[in-house]
Amino acid sequence: MTGRCYFYLSYGHSVRLRADDRPGGDHWAGKLFTELSVEVARLVGADRRAPVGFCDNLLPPMTDWRTALPAALGRADVFVALCSPDYLTKGWPLRERASFAGRYADPGTAERFQVPVFWVPWPRGEHPGERAAALRLGAGIPEYADEGLQALTRLAMHRRPYRAVLRRLAYRIVTLAAEAPRPAPPAVAFDRVTAEPGVPTGILFTVAVLAPQRSDVPPGRSPRAYGPAPRAWTPHRTGLPVARFVADVAERLGQPARVVDRPGDLALLADGAALVLIDPWSAATPDGLERLSGLATRIPAWATVLLVADRTDPQYAARGARLHHTVADTLVAAGIARQRIALLRDADRLVERAPSLIDRACAAYRRTAWCW
Incomplete structure (x- = not known):
């Protein structure tokens, strides 16, 4: 302006x-x-x-x-x-x-x-x-x-x-x-700045990231979208890490949010509503699918899983699209219901759907976790 x-x-x-x-x-x-x-x-x-x-x-x-x-x-x-x-x-x-x-x-x-x-x-x-x-x-x-x-x-x-x-x-x-x-x-x-809401929401929203970092990208994968930690993953060429974007949307909607990006942090998903962001290229190593299958068992029943890709990525058509579907099938086989898995292939759809995905993740936590 x-x-x-x-x-x-x-x-x-x-x-x-x-x-x-x-x-x-x-x-x-x-x-x-x-x-x-x-x-x-x-x-x-x-x-x-x-x-x-x-x-x-x-x-x-x-x-x-x-x-x-x-x-x-x-x-x-x-x-x-x-x-x-x-x-x-x-x-x-x-x-x-x-x-x-x-x-x-x-x-x-x-x-x-x-x-x-x-x-x-x-x-x-x-x-x-x-x-x-x-x-x-x-x-x-x-x-x-x-x-x-x-x-x-x-x-x-x-x-x-x-x-x-x-x-x-x-x-x-x-x-x-x-x-x-x-x-x-x-x-x-x-x-x-510190600005506490008048009435705390009571639900912590956790964004978990399962993606490579630049130092361990899969063989043949361009390192362009990756940074020094998984949370720096930027699949859509916008310069803004996808986890940061989702966490900020959650905060704008009134949910205190945090980002975790280590497999050992998946236990923290039990603390509240959760959205798990997965880079399908995480499966492009010899044991990638096996590791994702094991991690899937640690994702709580109320968490939503979002597989994020970029259809304009030069490597998407060659291999990324296949990985996208392979990872979804692997997660289903590991016990995650298919209706809990969303696949997004462009930034516009992420912008459009992020608020409703967050709202539904919070509703799933209230409905499922609070009954335990």
């Missing part, structure tokens, strides 16, 4: 389990961002086609969010938080807020440049300070206090109060941006 960034829009991410599901909160947050950007551009006399704000849906798939988002937060004049039960109980959006607030030594100054929005209502007794601050934006507009701005965004019957709140929000952004320090102070890196 070039040009001035007047605002950063932060919201709690949600999951659509199927492509034909009704639009969820992410869709409506994106709609608000688009219309708010137009209104801000009108107020400052900017080209309406030029970006004046930032929302993470502007980023390309498989972006390194932990790098890109603090960079955007460091450029934004105003932080707009779409407050909801999801927002206030998820570590990721709270980390965004803490990263922005960390730009200022004085907490009062940091708070001044934050605009909370009453996005989805929550009970009066919970987070009363957040609730009061978010309701101030829509003072005198009863539909805002009763329904929240997301409902006003969605429903045509609320178009008039929606436009009134939208104009207020845009005016508030522009007014604060005029007072914001220039140049903007840098935001704090995500790994250096």
Whole structure:
């Protein structure tokens, strides 16, 4: 993004389990961002086609969010938080807020440049300070206090109060941006901020990686996709390790996540929900299938297994596709139900399916593990 960034829009991410599901909160947050950007551009006399704000849906798939988002937060004049039960109980959006607030030594100054929005209502007794601050934006507009701005965004019957709140929000952004320090102070890196969710989820999400590292790639395999440890495996030429991407998606959805990449760490999968990422090329050594078969017996019954490949890999057609299916058959023979095994062959499908795979893995843990 070039040009001035007047605002950063932060919201709690949600999951659509199927492509034909009704639009969820992410869709409506994106709609608000688009219309708010137009209104801000009108107020400052900017080209309406030029970006004046930032929302993470502007980023390309498989972006390194932990790098890109603090960079955007460091450029934004105003932080707009779409407050909801999801927002206030998820570590990721709270980390965004803490990263922005960390730009200022004085907490009062940091708070001044934050605009909370009453996005989805929550009970009066919970987070009363957040609730009061978010309701101030829509003072005198009863539909805002009763329904929240997301409902006003969605429903045509609320178009008039929606436009009134939208104009207020845009005016508030522009007014604060005029007072914001220039140049903007840098935001704090995500790994250096602490932002605990209001209500812990109680489920730890573990991403396990079974893949070679660069020093022990199978004979004839290009080392391009591998790094100093299995967790550095990058099958889709995006520069972002696949395990890191999946763990970050889980955290955005509200699950505390970790990555493990040693066979001995498979015992840690028993601690919560789990997704096991397997590189089919792990089987391309003389004893590869035998080792995978043995490791399969240590994967808990509720864990989902994801075989990841890249159909554009020059070695995929020659050998990778065959390994993909051979490994799946080996895992089934070792006792893993075929319906627990997903095969993905391109980055776009991984981006599309990761949220639902994570959600289903958490549901399987609740359903299966908690019965033990």
